[in-house]
Amino acid sequence: MTDDNRVLAPAPPADGSKPKGPASYFPSIEKTYGKPIQEWLDLTADRLASGEPHMQVVTWLKTEHGLGHGHANAIVAYVKAKLAAS
Template sequence: MADEFEKMGENLRAKTGKGLDEWVATARATGIAGHMALVNHLKSEHGLGHGYANMIVHAANASSSLSQDDEALVEAAFDGAKAHWRPLYDRLTLLVQGFGDDVELAPKKGYVSLRRKKQFALLMPSTKDRFDIGLALKGEEPAGKLELAGSWNAMVSHRVRIAAGEDAEGDVADWLRAAYDRAG
């Protein structure tokens, strides 16, 4: 993921003639506090696309998960009351990595994205009592624990909720494999 961030920074310089550090200084100099207000300002005043403007604002606010160590993000997601979910996460990532050597684990704040050519799943210790598995299975009919994601997360179409004390066995492996296959 850091490579993608660097490439986007290189593309920003090629497109605008200014590097990320220069854009961060420009963004900070505006004095605009709100994230979206600053994104919109960069888009309207400087003609930047949303992706570039958003990247600049994250860098200006030092809030981007791209700048943090991946393991630190995973540790933070499983901190405190959510620590008991770590063994489930470890089992699921081991399972998914067995699907192929093209699986990328991309930790974010609060969850881990599972990617191939595109995101196909996410693993999220949502609360101390629930672990969510998001799946990109557009068109799949809900069945059993597989439900439509609805407004829960726009990056996936389905979700499986695992309650404390339950295990993610049975169909979960099949759904993860189906999502992996579709992302190839």
């Protein structure tokens, strides 16, 4: 993991509202799979930075780590969007 491809987990909204978009899945992902979301973001950022396509990373999270499709896709979509914006 290099700092160039590190995507930090979002802070909870300051106004107490629920997160929107892919980040809305993050509390459930942490609860369901027992790892902090930052671990999933780091693993995913490494894969995407190495050139793996979106759906290949989704499949990897599902088969190697047991994530459901929606959770895996939310993580990959969030990381891709943050990497594209940086």
